[in-house]
Amino acid sequence: MASDGEQRGNPFSPGFGRSPAELVGRDALLDELRSEIEAASSGHRLCSILLGVRGSGKTSVLNAAEDLAHESGWMVLALDTTTRGLPQRIARAAAAATAADAVDLRPRRRINSLRVPPGIALGWEYAESPSDDDPRYLLSRLAETAAARGGGLLVTLDELHSGEREEVRRFAGDFQHTAEREGLPIGLLGAALPEIQYTVLEDRKLTFFHRATLRRLQPLTSEQSFRCLRATAAGTGGTFEADALCGAATAVNGSPYHLQLLGRSAWEAAGAPEAPIDAAACQLAIREAGREFRRSISEPAWNDLSDAEQDYLHAIARLHPSATRRAVAGELDAPTKWLARTERRLTISGYVRMTNGGTLEFAELTQRQDVLDFAEPESGYRRPADHPNPQPARFREATQPCGEWMPVAKARCALGRGHKGGHRTRR
Numbered sequence: 001m002a003s004d005g006e007q008r009g010n011p012f013s014p015g016f017g018r019s020p021a022e023l024v025g026r027d028a029l030l031d032e033l034r035s036e037i038e039a040a041s042s043g044h045r046l047c048s049i050l051l052g053v054r055g056s057g058k059t060s061v062l063n064a065a066e067d068l069a070h071e072s073g074w075m076v077l078a079l080d081t082t083t084r085g086l087p088q089r090i091a092r093a094a095a096a097a098t099a100a101d102a103v104d105l106r107p108r109r110r111i112n113s114l115r116v117p118p119g120i121a122l123g124w125e126y127a128e129s130p131s132d133d134d135p136r137y138l139l140s141r142l143a144e145t146a147a148a149r150g151g152g153l154l155v156t157l158d159e160l161h162s163g164e165r166e167e168v169r170r171f172a173g174d175f176q177h178t179a180e181r182e183g184l185p186i187g188l189l190g191a192a193l194p195e196i197q198y199t200v201l202e203d204r205k206l207t208f209f210h211r212a213t214l215r216r217l218q219p220l221t222s223e224q225s226f227r228c229l230r231a232t233a234a235g236t237g238g239t240f241e242a243d244a245l246c247g248a249a250t251a252v253n254g255s256p257y258h259l260q261l262l263g264r265s266a267w268e269a270a271g272a273p274e275a276p277i278d279a280a281a282c283q284l285a286i287r288e289a290g291r292e293f294r295r296s297i298s299e300p301a302w303n304d305l306s307d308a309e310q311d312y313l314h315a316i317a318r319l320h321p322s323a324t325r326r327a328v329a330g331e332l333d334a335p336t337k338w339l340a341r342t343e344r345r346l347t348i349s350g351y352v353r354m355t356n357g358g359t360l361e362f363a364e365l366t367q368r369q370d371v372l373d374f375a376e377p378e379s380g381y382r383r384p385a386d387h388p389n390p391q392p393a394r395f396r397e398a399t400q401p402c403g404e405w406m407p408v409a410k411a412r413c414a415l416g417r418g419h420k421g422g423h424r425t426r427r
C-alpha cells in the first residue's frame with residue numbers, strides 16, 4: 001500500500017542510484033563532461049573517474065552524463081562492477097544496445113573467391129570469428145558502428161572501487177586497445193569511492209587508470225541545498241516557509257543523499273503540497289533523516305575503519321572544538337608519520353577536514369555525536385587508570401605499519417612492521 005507521501009507525489013527520492021528531480025551543484029562538472037564528449041568525437045581522449053563519498057550523487061551524475069552522450073549522438077554502455085561477471089555484463093549490455101540502436105554485430109566480411117565472366121560470382125567469408133561474448137570485439141564493433149553514425153561509444157562503470165581486480169585489468173586492456181590501437185571514438189566515465197586511490201589506482205598492472213582524470217564531487221554548500229530543496233518542492237506544488245527552509249538547508253551538511261532524506265521526511269510530516277512545510281515539520285524531518293543517514297551511511301563507514309582509525313576519530317570527537325594536530329598527537333601518543341598518513345586517508349575518504357582555524361572537524365560521512373556513540377561500548381571497557389588521556393597499546397606496539405598488500409582483502413596490512421603471523425586489515 002502506498003504511503004501518504006507517495007499518494008501526494010513526494011518529489012524527493014533518497015533511494016541509492018535514483019536521479020533526483022533537481023541535480024544541483026554539478027553544473028560545472030556536467031559542462032566539462034559535455035565538452036569532453038564533443039572533443040572525443042574528434043579523437044581526443046575521454047577517461048575520467050568520479051570520486052565521491054557514499055551519498056554524494058555519483059550515480060546520478062553518471063546518469064546525467066549518459067543523457068548528455070545520447071544527446072550528442074553517442075551510444076552508451078552502462079555497467080557496474082559490484083560483483084564478479086563484468087565480461088558477461090558487457091555482453092548483455094551490448095546485446096541491449098544493439099537491439100535499441102539496430103546495430104549489426106556480425107563480423108566484417110571479406111572476399112575469399114572471385115570468378116570472372118562469362119559468370120561473375122563473389123564468395124564471402126567472415127574476416128574473423130570472435131566469441132559472441134568477447135568484450136574486446138564487442139567494444140570495437142559498437143564503437144565502429146557509433147563512429148560511422150557520427151558519434152562514439154561511452155562506457156560508464158559504476159562502483160569501480162569494488163571491481164574484481166582481474167576483471168578490471170582485462171577491461172582496461174580491452175578498452176585501451178579499442179581507444180588507442182584501433183583509434184575508435186570511445187570514452188570511459190567511472191564512479192568510485194575515494195578509497196580507490198589506495199586500491200585500484202595503486203595497482204601497477206592498471207597503469208591505464210593511473211592516467212584517468214579524477215573528478216572529486218564536492219559537498220553541497222548551504223546555498224545549493226537551499227535552492228535544491230526549494231526547487232524540488234516547487235516542482236510538485238509544494239512550498240517551504242523561509243525559516244524552515246534555512247534550517248533544513250543547514251542540516252543537510254553537504255550530502256545530496258541526506259538532502260533527499262530530509263526533503264522526503266519534511267514533505268510527509270507537513271502533508272505537502274496541501275500545507276506548507278513549516279519549522280515544526282522540518283525539525284521532525286531533521287531528526288528522522290539524521291537517524292536514517294546514520295544507519296545507512298555513517299555506521300557502515302565507521303565499520304569500514306581499522307581500530308586505530310576509529311581511535312583517531314574518537315580523539316577528534318573528545319577534543320572538539322580544539323582538535324589541533326598537536327592535541328590529537330598528545331591524545332593518541334602515536335607515531336608522527338602514522339598520524340599524518342591517517343589524517344590524509346580520512347580526509348580523502350570524507351571523514352574529516354581541516355578548518356581555516358587549524359583544527360580538525362568531521363566532514364560529510366559522520367558527525368561528532370555519531371562517533372561518540374559508536375565508540376561508547378569500547379569506552380565502557382576502559383579502566384579508570386586509562387582516563388582521561390588513553391594511549392591505546394596498538395599505537396605503542398607498532399611504530400610503523402607493515403603496509404603489505406593483501407589481494408583478497410583489497411587492503412594493506414595494518415599491523416606493525418615486523419609483526420608475527422599473517423597479515424591483517426585491522427590491528
